[in-house]
Amino acid sequence: MDRTKIILDCDPGHDDAVAIMLAGKSPKIDLLGITVVAGNQTLDNTQRNALNVVQCLGLDVPVYAGCGQPMIREKMTAGDIHGKTGLDGPVFEPLTRKLEPEHGVNFIIRTLMESNDPITMVTTGPMTNLGMAIRMEPRIVEKIQRIVLMGGAYTNGNVTPAAEFNIIADADAAYVCFTSGRPITMVGLDVTRKALCYPSIVERMDKVGNKASKLFVDLMKHFCKSQKEVFGWEGGPLHDPITVAYLIDPTVLTTKPMHAEIDIRSTQSYGRTNCDYFGYQKKEPNADVAIDIDVEKFWNMIEEGLRLYS
Ligand code: BDR
Ligand code: CA
Secondary structure, three states: OOOEEEEEEEOOOHHHHHHHHHHHOOOOEEEEEEEEOOOOOOHHHHHHHHHHHHHHHOOOOOEEEOOOOOOOOOOOOOHHHHOOOOOOOOOOOOOOOOOOOOOHHHHHHHHHHHOOOOEEEEEOOOOHHHHHHHHHOHHHHHHEEEEEEEOOOOOOOOOOOOOOHHHHHOHHHHHHHHOOOOOEEEEOHHHHOOOEEOHHHHHHHHOOOOHHHHHHHHHHHHHHHHHHHHHOOOOEEOOOHHHHHHHHOHHHEEEEEEOEEEOOOOOOOOOOEEEOOOOOOOOOOOEEEEEEEOHHHHHHHHHHHHHOOO
């Protein structure tokens, strides 16, 4: 079976951790490396969290630290949702796994340049690392098969009415990626808000009874509690792993080609992904924007993903 080669660029983050989990053992995915960015928490936190997750799951995948700051703007974090560590909840064994010495941006550039096959870039945090890589070595662009990102919304944001966290946290980097000319699949809040991890889902995954399901449950207990405190929702939206689920089985999402532009100019709508749903502007679509999700299929995929661990 041909496996889709991916680099997962993330800012763990509870839902990022589940994205790693889903990609880590899938027979359909060849996870070449994990690059980490500041986002949900500072880079010190997110890189340690990524290492904890791969160590806990026993995944033999290299982890690289990338950028600790957005391209231009001041750093923002999401401690209200993900806690002080960025991954509050689970208690991990002492960390023995180490970061690779290469910078995450250099790893992205080197891997793409040396690869004979196209590589899919999956981003589940601010797009700083990929944006920087594209600016540093524009020849990588043609090697990117597709950019699949969790970010944005064609409806409402979650940081401002206009903007979603991953985009507003580094809108300039998102702008670089969205104007790269490579195919984009935008998995935004419009669909991720439908994948609510209710207590019944947590109970269901708990029954899997292995180390991955234990981690999932420990993560989701904290994540759902903070989603309730911040947004008043009963179940937390499990945003990030939907990108990986889509690569495993694209039928989990319904997408629509649209022209999508990142707003890096206005004040109130800064960081908005302006998606021309109705094609008013007659511009060539540059993104397949997710407009619906088969929620039942998604949870089945999460359960199957957890069962791949011993
Ligand atoms: C995104 O922001 C982060 O808090 C989550 O990990 C997800 O990537 C949702 O807006
Ligand atoms: Ca994330």
